[in-house]
Amino acid sequence: MADTAPSSLVSGRPASARRRYGNRPTMKDVAARAGVGLKTVSRVVNGEPGVTPDTERRVQEAIEALGFRRNDSARVLRKGRTASIGLVLEDLADPFYGPLSRAVEEVARAHGALLINGSSAEDPEREQELALALCARRVDGLIVIPAGDDHRYLEPEIRAGVATVFVDRPAGRIDADTVLSDSFGGARDGVAHLIAHGHRRIGFVGDQPRIHTAVERLRGYRAAMADAGLPVADAWVSLGSTAPERVRAAVAGMVGGPEPVTALLAGNNRVTVTAVRVLAETREPVALVGFDDLDLADLLGITVIAQDAAALGRTAAERLFRRLDGAAGEPRRVTLPTRLIPRGTGETPPPGLRK
Amino acid sequence: MADTAPSSLVSGRPASARRRYGNRPTMKDVAARAGVGLKTVSRVVNGEPGVTPDTERRVQEAIEALGFRRNDSARVLRKGRTASIGLVLEDLADPFYGPLSRAVEEVARAHGALLINGSSAEDPEREQELALALCARRVDGLIVIPAGDDHRYLEPEIRAGVATVFVDRPAGRIDADTVLSDSFGGARDGVAHLIAHGHRRIGFVGDQPRIHTAVERLRGYRAAMADAGLPVADAWVSLGSTAPERVRAAVAGMVGGPEPVTALLAGNNRVTVTAVRVLAETREPVALVGFDDLDLADLLGITVIAQDAAALGRTAAERLFRRLDGAAGEPRRVTLPTRLIPRGTGETPPPGLRK
DNA sequence: CCCAGCTCTGACAACGTTGTCCAGGCCTAT
DNA sequence: ATAGGCCTGGACAACGTTGTCAGAGCTGGG
Numbered sequence: 001m002a003d004t005a006p007s008s009l010v011s012g013r014p015a016s017a018r019r020r021y022g023n024r025p026t027m028k029d030v031a032a033r034a035g036v037g038l039k040t041v042s043r044v045v046n047g048e049p050g051v052t053p054d055t056e057r058r059v060q061e062a063i064e065a066l067g068f069r070r071n072d073s074a075r076v077l078r079k080g081r082t083a084s085i086g087l088v089l090e091d092l093a094d095p096f097y098g099p100l101s102r103a104v105e106e107v108a109r110a111h112g113a114l115l116i117n118g119s120s121a122e123d124p125e126r127e128q129e130l131a132l133a134l135c136a137r138r139v140d141g142l143i144v145i146p147a148g149d150d151h152r153y154l155e156p157e158i159r160a161g162v163a164t165v166f167v168d169r170p171a172g173r174i175d176a177d178t179v180l181s182d183s184f185g186g187a188r189d190g191v192a193h194l195i196a197h198g199h200r201r202i203g204f205v206g207d208q209p210r211i212h213t214a215v216e217r218l219r220g221y222r223a224a225m226a227d228a229g230l231p232v233a234d235a236w237v238s239l240g241s242t243a244p245e246r247v248r249a250a251v252a253g254m255v256g257g258p259e260p261v262t263a264l265l266a267g268n269n270r271v272t273v274t275a276v277r278v279l280a281e282t283r284e285p286v287a288l289v290g291f292d293d294l295d296l297a298d299l300l301g302i303t304v305i306a307q308d309a310a311a312l313g314r315t316a317a318e319r320l321f322r323r324l325d326g327a328a329g330e331p332r333r334v335t336l337p338t339r340l341i342p343r344g345t346g347e348t349p350p351p352g353l354r355k
Numbered sequence: 356m357a358d359t360a361p362s363s364l365v366s367g368r369p370a371s372a373r374r375r376y377g378n379r380p381t382m383k384d385v386a387a388r389a390g391v392g393l394k395t396v397s398r399v400v401n402g403e404p405g406v407t408p409d410t411e412r413r414v415q416e417a418i419e420a421l422g423f424r425r426n427d428s429a430r431v432l433r434k435g436r437t438a439s440i441g442l443v444l445e446d447l448a449d450p451f452y453g454p455l456s457r458a459v460e461e462v463a464r465a466h467g468a469l470l471i472n473g474s475s476a477e478d479p480e481r482e483q484e485l486a487l488a489l490c491a492r493r494v495d496g497l498i499v500i501p502a503g504d505d506h507r508y509l510e511p512e513i514r515a516g517v518a519t520v521f522v523d524r525p526a527g528r529i530d531a532d533t534v535l536s537d538s539f540g541g542a543r544d545g546v547a548h549l550i551a552h553g554h555r556r557i558g559f560v561g562d563q564p565r566i567h568t569a570v571e572r573l574r575g576y577r578a579a580m581a582d583a584g585l586p587v588a589d590a591w592v593s594l595g596s597t598a599p600e601r602v603r604a605a606v607a608g609m610v611g612g613p614e615p616v617t618a619l620l621a622g623n624n625r626v627t628v629t630a631v632r633v634l635a636e637t638r639e640p641v642a643l644v645g646f647d648d649l650d651l652a653d654l655l656g657i658t659v660i661a662q663d664a665a666a667l668g669r670t671a672a673e674r675l676f677r678r679l680d681g682a683a684g685e686p687r688r689v690t691l692p693t694r695l696i697p698r699g700t701g702e703t704p705p706p707g708l709r710k
Numbered sequence: 711c712c713c714a715g716c717t718c719t720g721a722c723a724a725c726g727t728t729g730t731c732c733a734g735g736c737c738t739a740t
Numbered sequence: 741a742t743a744g745g746c747c748t749g750g751a752c753a754a755c756g757t758t759g760t761c762a763g764a765g766c767t768g769g770g
Contacts, residue, residue, distance in 0.1 A: 024515045026756055037720035042758060050718060067511030072491040073431045074756035077725050082428065084471075084492075093457035093665075095450050095650065102448040105474055114488065116439075116471050119460055133469065136427040137439075156422030160379045276654060295450065296651045299631060310448075381726055392750035397728060405748060429726035432755050 025066040034062035045070055076138065084114040085141040085320065086134030088127055091119050096269055096292055096309050097145070100167070103313030104143060111321050113140065122211075124148025135162055141320045143167055143313075149210060151176070163323040167316040169212040170333070177323070178333045179316040181307040183213045183291075186338030187220025188227075190265050190289040190305045193340055195228045198349045199263040199287060203236040203254040205247060205275065206267030214239055217267050217291060233259050239267075247274040255282055262350035263287035269294055276302060276345075288345040303346025306339045380421040389417035400425055431493065439469040440496040440675065441489030443482055446474050451624055451647055451664050452500070455522070458668030459498060466676050468495065477566075479503025490517055496675045498522055498668075504565060506531070518678040522671040524567040525688070532678070533688045534671040536662040538568045538646075541693030542575025543582075545620050545644040545660045548695055550583045553704045554618040554642060558591040558609040560602055560630065561622030569594055572622050572646060588614050594622075602629040610637055617705035618642035624649055631657060631700075643700040658701025661694045 027041040034041065036055060043051050044059040051059075062068075076082045087104055089097045105115045116134060120127035127147040131154060134142060141163035144151070149172035158164050158176070165177045187204075194202050204221045207214035218239065225232050235257050238250040251274070254261045264279070264286055266272040272290030279286045290297070293306035315334060340346075382396040389396070391410060398406050399414040406414075417423075431437045442459055444452045460470045471489060475482035482502040486509060489497060496518035499506070504527035513519050513531070520532045542559075549557050559576045562569035573594065580587050590612050593605035606629070609616045619634070619641055621627040627645030634641050645652070648661035670689060695701075 028756080031720095038756095039720055039722095039758080040718085043719090046758085052718070055718080067515065069487070069491050069512070069515075071432075071493060071756055073428060073437065073493050074725090075758075076428045077426075077432050077727085077756080078758045080725080091457065092447070092460065093454040095453065098450065098453040099448040101472070102446065102474060105447065105472070114471055114473065114492070116469055117456070117460070118469065119457060132424065136424055137469070138426060138428050157424070160422065160424075273651065276651070280654065294651060296628065296631070296649060296655060299635065299655055300651060383726080386750095393726095394728080394751080395749055398749090401728085407748065410748080426726055429755090430728075432726080432757085433728045435755075 024071070025068045026071070027068070030059065030062045030066060030068050033066060034058045081140055082138050083112055084108075084116055084137070084139050085143065085317075086116045086118065086131070086137075086139040087143045087145075088118050088120055088130050088134070089145040090122050090147060092117055093119075094269070095295065096307075100145075100309040100313035103310040104317040107314055107317035107321065111324075120145075120147040122147050124150075128153050132157075141165070141324055143316050143320060144171070145169060146171060146212075148172060149212075163320050165316045165320045165323075167312055175331050177316075177319050177331045179312055179319065180333065180335050181213075181312060182335050182338050183216035184220040184223070186291060186305040186307070186340075187217035187265060188224040189220075189338070189340050190291070190346070191221050191224035192227070193303070193342070193346055194263040194265070194287055194289060195224065195230070197263075197287065197347055198352075200230055200350070201233075201236065201259060201261045202230075202263045202265065203251075203261035204238070204265045204267065205250050205254075205271050206239045207242050207271070209239045214267055217265075221265055235259065236261055242268065242270040242274075244274045247271050248278055251275050251278045255279075255286055261286065263348075264289070266290040268292050272302065272304070276300065284351050285348050287348040287350070289340075293341065297341075298343060301344030303343045304341050306341055308336060308339075311336055379426070380423045381426070382423070384421060385414065385417045385423050388421060389413045436495055437493050438467055439463075439471055439492070439494050440498065440672075441471045441473065441486070441492075441494040442498045442500075443473050443475055443485050443489070444500040445477050445502060447472055448474075449624075450650065451662075455500075455664040455668035458665040459672040462669055462672035462676065466679075475500075475502040477502050479505075483508050487512075495679055496520070498671050498675060499526075500524060501526060501567075503527060504567075518675050520671045520675045520678075522667055530686050532671075532674050532686045534667055534674065535688065535690050536568075536667060537690050537693050538571035539575040539578070541646060541660040541662070541695075542572040542620060543579040544575075544693070544695050545646070545701070546576050546579035547582070548658070548697070548701055549618040549620070549642055549644060550579065550585070552618075552642065552702055553707075555585055555705070556588075556591065556614060556616045557585075557618045557620065558606075558616035559593070559620045559622065560605050560609075560626050561594045562597050562626070564594045569622055572620075576620055590614065591616055597623065597625040597629075599629045602626050603633050606630050606633045610634070610641055616641065618703075619644070621645040623647050627657065627659070631655065639706050640703050642703040642705070644695075648696065652696075653698055656699030658698045659696050661696050663691060663694075666691055 027038055031038045031041045036059060041059055044056050085108055087101060091097060101117055108115045118130035120130060124147045131142060131144060135157045143165050145167050146169045151171045151174045154164060155174060167179045170178050191202060204218060206218055209215060222232060236254055240246050264275055266275045269292035275288055279288060290302055290304045293304045297304055382393055386393045386396045391414060395406060396414055399411050440463055442456060446452060456472055463470045473485035475485060479502050486497060486499060490512045498520050500522050501524045506526045506529045509519060510529060522534045525533050546557060559573060561572055564570060577587060591609055595601050619630055621630045624647035630643055634643060645657055645659045648659045652659055
C-alpha cells in the first residue's frame with residue numbers, strides 16, 4: 001500500500017531523491033553538515049560579515065568536504081542581475097571580430113561579467129533569434145553587430161532595461177547607442193591616396209548593399225572621385241557577396257573590361273584577400289588599397305585602411321557598462337577614425353606614369 | 356502614519372513594487388491579463404498541448420501587449436539544464452582559436468545550446484577562475500584548452516555531472532576526454548620534409564616548455580633528426596615566450612651562430628609570423644616550415660603544417676554532447692592528423708646544394 | 711543584579727518558472 | 741437521463757539562492 005501512495009507523503013526526501021544538476025550539494029546540505037543554518041552558509045559563501053571565525057571554519061570544511069559550489073542560476077533569479085553580457089556578431093572566425101570580441105571580454109571581465117558570444121552568419125533572422133535568446137537569459141546588456149536593418153524587435157527588451165549598444169553598423173529603425181568606424185572617411189582617404197598616385201580609373205568591390213558599411217564605403221569612394229572631378233563608370237563598382245568566386249569575377253571584369261581600372265579599393269578584408277590573389281596573376285600591376293588590416297599584410301606590402309577592431313569593442317563595452325551603472329541621456333553615436341597604412345600596393349603608379 | 360509603516364504591511368503589492376529586471380512582466384502578469392491560470396500561460400509559451408485555440412489566442416495577445424519574454428534563469432533553476440556550454444581558450448583574438456570557437460558554437464547551436472567563451476591569456480590561475488565561474492553558472496558542459504597542467508580542481512565538477520572535454524592540449528593529473536592535433540607527427544613530418552630537401556642543420560623555435568604542444572613538437576623535431584642520423588646542436592633549439600622580440604633574437608642567433616642553420620621549424624603561428632619577418636632580411640635564404648596555417652600563407656609561399664582548428668572544435672563539441680546525451684565509457688583521447696602544405700619556403704634547398 | 715544594546719544566527723518568504731495532480735465541463739454511449 | 745471518459749485549466753509545490761526580520765546569547769554599565 002505504501003508504494004502506491006505519492007512518494008511525497010511517504011518519505012520526507014522527495015527533494016534529495018530527484019536532485020537536479022547530477023546530485024550537487026546545495027547550501028542546505030552544507031548547512032546540515034556544518035550544523036548551522038542555511039543563511040549562515042550563504043553569509044560565508046558571500047563573505048558577508050557577522051560570522052564567528054569558528055563557525056566560518058566549520059562551514060568552510062563542510063563546503064570543502066562536499067565539493068559545494070554556489071548555483072549562480074538561483075542567485076541570478078534572486079538578485080535580478082546575471083553579471084553577463086551578450087555579443088551578437090557576424091562570425092567569430094573572421095579575423096576582424098576575434099579581437100573585437102576579445103576586447104569586449106576584457107572590459108566585461110573588469111566589471112566581473114562573463115561574455116556570451118553568438119554568430120549571426122550575416123543572417124538577420126539568426127541575429128534576432130540570438131539576441132532574443134540572450135535577452136531570455138537575462139543578460140544585463142547586449143552588444144550587437146547588426147546583420148539586419150530593423151531592430152524594432154529589441155524595443156521591449158530595451159524598455160525592460162537591457163542596455164544595448166550597436167557596433168560597426170548602426171541600428172535599424174530604432175535609436176540606440178552606436179559605435180562605428182569612419183567607413184566613409186576611410187574609403188574617401190584610400191581613394192584619394194590612389195588618385196594622388198596618379199590613378200584615374202579606380203574600381204570598388206564591396207560587400208552586399210544591405211550592409212551599412214558597404215554603402216558608406218561606396219559613398220566615400222564616390223566622394224573622393226567627385227572631389228577629384230573623375231567620372232565613375234558603372235562597370236567599376238560592384239557590391240555583392242564576398243564569396244571568393246563572386247569577388248574574383250568582379251575584379252576580373254574591372255581589370256579586363258573595355259575601360260580597365262588601374263587601381264582598386266577592396267571593401268573589406270575578405271575582398272582584399274581574394275583581390276590580392278587575382279591581381280597576382282594580372283599582366284599589368286594593378287594598385288590596391290584594402291579596407292581592414294590583415295595579419296601578414298606588411299610582408300605582402302598591402303596598403304590598407306586599418307580599423308581598430310579592439311578599440312571598437314572596447315568603446316562599445318565601456319559605453320554599455322556606463323549605461324548599466326546608471327548613465328542616462330540620449331543615445332550617442334561615436335565614430336572612430338581609420339588609419340591609412342601605405343605598404344606598397346597602394347603606391348604603385350598606373351602604367352602610363354611608370355618610368 | 357501609513358507612510359512610516361513598512362510597505363509590505365500596508366500594501367498587498369510588495370512583489371510588483373520591487374520587481375527585478377527593470378519591471379519585466381512575468382507569466383503571472385500575462386495570466387492575469389489574459390484571464391487564465393499561470394500554468395496555461397506556461398503551456399502556451401512552451402507549445403505544450405492541451406490549450407484550446409481560443410485560449411491560446413488570448414494568451415498570445417497578452418504576451419504581445421505586455422512584451423513578455425520568458426525568464427530562462429528561472430527556467431534553468433527549475434529544469435536543471437542551462438542549455439549552455441562553456442569554452443575556455445587561450446585568446447579569442449588568435450586566428451587559431453576563432454575558427455575553433457566558431458565550430459564549437461555551430462555544434463552547440465545544433466543542440467540548442469549557447470556558448471560562453473572565456474580567454475585564459477595562457478594564465479593557469481585565470482583558466483581555473485574562468486572554468487569554475489562557468490561551473491557556477493551551471494553550464495551543462497565545459498570545453499577547456501588548458502593553460503595550466505593541473506586540472507584536479509575540476510574533479511568535483513566532473514563528478515557532479517559537468518561533461519568536460521579538453522582540446523589542443525591534454526588535461527593535467529586527471530583522466531578526461533581529450534581531442535588533440537598530432538603535434539609530434541606533424542613536427543616530425545615537417546622536419547623530414549626539410550631533410551628530404553637537403554637540409555642538415557635545422558633549427559626549432561617553439562613556445563614555452565610548460566605547454567604540451569610545444570614539447571610534443573620538439574619531440575617530433577628530435578625524432579626526425581634522429582631518424583635521419585643527424586645531430587642536434589643545443590643552439591638550434593629554443594623554447595620560450597612567443598613574443599616577437601624573443602623569437603626574433605632566437606632566430607637571429609640560430610641563423611647567425613657558429614653553426615648556422617639552413618632551415619627552421621617554427622613552433623606555431625605567432626613564431627612563424629616573426630620568423631618570416633626576420634628571414635626576409637637574411638642574406639642567404641633560410642628554409643622555413645611553420646606549424647599552423649596562416650591566412651595569407653599561400654600568397655607568401657610559406658610551407659606549413661596545417662592543423663584543422665575547426666575540426667578540433669567540432670570533434671570536441673560533438674564528444675561533449677554525446678556525453679551529455681548519456682554516453683558512458685572511459686575517457687577517450689582522439690588525435691587528429693595534420694597536413695603538410697608545401698608552398699615554397701619549405702622547399703628551398705640549402706646553399707650548398709643550390710645550383 | 712538587571713537590563714540595554716550588541717553580535718551572531720536561523721526561520722521564512724520571495725525570485726519566475728515548470729511538474730504534478732485534481733476538478734470541473736463536455737461529450738458519448740447505453 | 742446518466743455514467744464514464746476525455747479534455748481543458750488551475751492550484752500548489754519545488755528548484756537553490758538571498759533579503760528581512762526577529763530571537764538568542766553575551767557584555768558592560770547603572
